[in-house]
Amino acid sequence: MDYVIGADIGTTSIKLVLYNTKGKVLGYVNNGYKLYQDAPGMAEEDPHEIYLAMLKGLHDLTSKVDNPSDIKGVSFSCAMHSLILLDKNHRPLTRALTWADNRAYKYADQLKHSDLGPKLYQATGTPIHPMTPLTKIMWFRNERPDLFKKAHWFVGLKEYIIYLLFGTLKEDYSIANATGMFNIHTMDWDPTALKVAGVKRDQLPELVDTTYQLKGLNSHVVKLTGLDPKMPFVIGASDGPLANLGVNAIQPGVLAITIGTSGAVRVITDKPKTDPKGRVFCYYLYHHMWVVGGPVNNGGIVFRWIRDQICGSEKVTAKELNMDPYDLLTKIASTVPAGSDGVICHPFLGGERAPIWDANARASFFGLTRQDGIPQMIRAALEGIVYNLFAVNKALEDVVGKPKSIQATGGFARSGLWRQMLADIFDQEVTIPKSFEGTALGAATLGMLSLGLIDNLGEVKNFVGTTRSLEPIKKNADVYKELIPIYLRLGKKLETEYKAIADFQREHHEG
Structure with a gap:
């Protein structure tokens, strides 16, 4: 062997x-x-x-x-x-x-x-x-x-x-x-x-x-x-x-969405393509295979921040129940309907790369009322991560067109709530490949091609294994269609103040 x-x-x-x-x-x-x-x-x-x-x-x-x-x-x-x-x-x-x-x-x-x-x-x-x-x-x-x-x-x-x-x-x-x-x-x-x-x-x-x-x-x-x-x-x-x-997201129009600590949205094209507005990258993979997409700083790391900084008592409860705190927080978030009762989170805890490319970007919650609490904030943070990926995809569509299908991977794929949220916000079927450590498998597949052990990169389809798919829930997708334009408009308004608040924070820190 x-x-x-x-x-x-x-x-x-x-x-x-x-x-x-x-x-x-x-x-x-x-x-x-x-x-x-x-x-x-x-x-x-x-x-x-x-x-x-x-x-x-x-x-x-x-x-x-x-x-x-x-x-x-x-x-x-x-x-x-x-x-x-x-x-x-x-x-x-x-x-x-x-x-x-x-x-x-x-x-x-x-x-x-x-x-x-x-x-x-x-x-x-x-x-x-x-x-x-x-x-x-x-x-x-x-x-x-x-x-x-x-x-x-x-x-x-x-x-x-x-x-x-x-x-x-x-x-x-x-x-x-x-x-x-x-x-x-x-x-x-x-x-x-x-x-x-x-x-x-x-x-x-x-x-x-x-x-x-x-x-x-x-x-x-x-x-x-x-x-x-x-x-x-x-x-x-x-x-x-x-x-x-x-x-196995190597055919034109197949969108790969990854959410781990950070995240990314990417699609393969047969030649280099750039964006007149500079919102997406274009990186080489192999002959006639270029990856166009956008990386985000704020993926699962935002959920970790919610766990550690907002949900201290919930962490204690999870420990008492011998339960993973993420599972408990996801369960709490699922008690809130799609749209988090109108609470919107821009999840830019670590600045942001795509689509705004602004290291000064900062996180915020918008729409909170006295009736809202931790459940709405948890769900809004999870939705905000996916809203931002959706914004990256909108920029990507201007360059390469609407995706034909979506392959989603990363630690988030273990969560049924996040998987469904992705399908609902993108309003499109989402497929979850079974492949283990996809990036390492990609490296190994490219290596096999170089070493003459396989004839072409398309053979990766035999390595990925079984997949499962999710369809969007219409009532949820309809809610998100109302909220996403608000998220995008609000983001534009906040962009004008990111540098001012970041400069203040740097000055305060240095002081």
């Missing part, structure tokens, strides 16, 4: 899944690591902690097979937008700044509202936002010139780990696409973006396709993991596009 490992390097953990060539899961490891948030806007990881977590995971999975040579390859997925500064000897000068690091907000805002901002977006397919390495490099150049001057290389997390594994710096088109410095029309680093960043082409890794194979594994890694030294690694792609592949 031949095996492939899909390795998904995420924001708080690395997930490694051992698959056979039929897509069956034969082993799973989830190794966590710390997200450092010691200062306002900071969100960093230690790349060596991630490297060690990966080595341990590879060792544990390799020990599950009788013959390590039966593992034909490891294929990577990685979270987008990370940045590490390296010195001339490839030693890190910084930790890895993740997509969630917002400290470059000032430079992103300046660039976004300059004449150059829209042109860069059209060239790169990456919205101007502090998540991008482009704006993070601008931040270093202006705020930490000492580190910027010492830096010889500017790389992402995947590229640095590949360097530790193979001693070479390579970057796949998909990860490069999300830096804000890669031109989606020339498939090369964009000269204008590099000039804006203040970096030279030879300070960035060599670009390769997503099926590129790395060979010559470091002997130290072989010793620690037990892997066959001749086994190739497939460089893979970024997590968003691979999530689409992993749930």
